[in-house]
Amino acid sequence: MAEVTGTTWTVYDANVMTQADIYGRVLCELGKKDPRIVALTADMAHSTKIGVFGEAFPERFINVGIAEQNAFGIAAGLAKAGMVPFVSTMSVFASMRALEQVRTDICYQNLGVKIIATHGGISFGQAGTTHHCTEDLAIMRALANMTVIVPADGFETANAVRASLGVPGPVYIRLGRGFEPLHYASEDYDFQIGKAVQIADGSDVTVICCGVAVYHAAEAARILKERNGISVRVLNLHTIKPIDEAAIMAAVTDTRRILTVEEHNVLGGLGTAVADVIAQSGKGCVFAKTGLPDCYSEVGYPEDLYSHYGIDTDGIAERVLALLGKEYEADEDWEDEV
């Protein structure tokens, strides 16, 4: 693996490093500058790569063993004492095993604890459903004070981890297991928490997505344009909360067809958050959600699972075509309204 010391990542580095690898390195870089940063894990130092920070700053690293509730409780206490804790474990444990500590100790007290949750969604597919996490976005967005981010790839992970330091309250960043394809070519693009990134413009339909779906949506948009002459807008909605209402409503106004894609139950996550915005606007559009159809996930390699649930390039392209076949209710006054 190439040694990465600075803030610039080459495509080579990012291709051979997982999101978590990059997270570990970025955290080290931040830890050098900011002595308030402390890292915690629950026997996941290696799996989540937070151990990279532990090797660099052993005096600011706490492994609590397999005891997630305690990890988040201690993090709350550290934040109360003036530190900036980063806590890493698998997303299924961060969002469910330790949920009450995250809610009551961290969010209720509005503490600046940064939760970097790995193995999100079905990214650890072969591990089985106990180690999948297709509920965390729904859970985390229901917690007042929480910021919820799902980076598209390793570069966006680096941006999100850096940006999280600027948020005074709690932040939940959901990563995959690694080995996800890269969408970005570098960290150098306009990443702001709460601002969707438009990665392809289009006028026929908009795909709103996060995480690994961003790469696949961008591919699908390219293929649909080349093969079918369809103009697909793609929004990388990396921040689920606070949500970028302006970008969503611009997409509704401009394309009137919206497909959401997420590695999550279709209930409560990105798709639901987008639907909330649209419903409250009073505007109508054709709308569909792609993700896990309110079921527990199958076992398998992630690529097979993404294909099964329509979160890959072919699946997204199919669903876009289906969406184009649907009509929204005719509304002759639409132009006046917008």
Next chain:
Amino acid sequence: MPLSPDEIRALQAKARELRCLMIDVTVWAGGAHIGGSLSAADLLTALYYKYLRIRPEESDWPDRDRFVLSKGHGGVGLASVLADRGYFPKELLREFNHFKSPFGMHLDGAKVPGVDASTGSLGHGLSMAVGMALGARFQGKGWLTYCLLGDGECNEGSVWEAAMAAHHHKVDNLITIVDRNGFMIDGPTEDVMGLEPFADKWRAFGWGVREIDGHDYAQIGEAIEAAQQAKGAPLVIIAHTVKGKGVDFMENAVQWHYGSVDSDMAARAKASIAGGA
């Protein structure tokens, strides 16, 4: 240095005053966790009037000692002590539990000056206290963290996660006290979910243990001073107390875990407190 007889007499008098205020607040609130507040009253009095290094006029003084009321349902007791100590006017306590009051049964640190951690869900406080103590260590600060647990609360597995971590990480700038009043809502702790051998459990987790009478100031003082000097391992003070202590008709009566008090009852309660030692 052991507490002098004069100090002990003054603390006892203060505790009688505070117990009466807790009764008043229970009346104003329309009901409160009075039993466990009275059992902890002497421990709170010793901490807030003798041992905690605090500045009530500057509640967020960075170098203050921290106090985590892990048994968060003791909020009516802690709020009474904080008011008397000068963190906010006692008059505010008349709104306890009322609409938009800063005071609910379980105190919110964002709303009540002097509350270092918002607690209420049992089994959370010791982890937060361990985090605070580690935070002091990381920053080279000399302030101490005190944590008061309920005994029934020690059914929660998360308490033992924190106990394991405090020993493993040699957290010795933490002073943990358990209010061992022997009762939880559903009855005596040993009937609902037995804790004994309780001291042995803590010892098995690597902690030093002091067992004391939690209403005897000489013993409370001696144990806290020993815990302040602990090196290399955490120390827990198991304070044997009487639930409802000081009010004859509330003592060891499980129905006073949470109860309402009318003015007649309050008068009887205060007479009992005044007649006590």
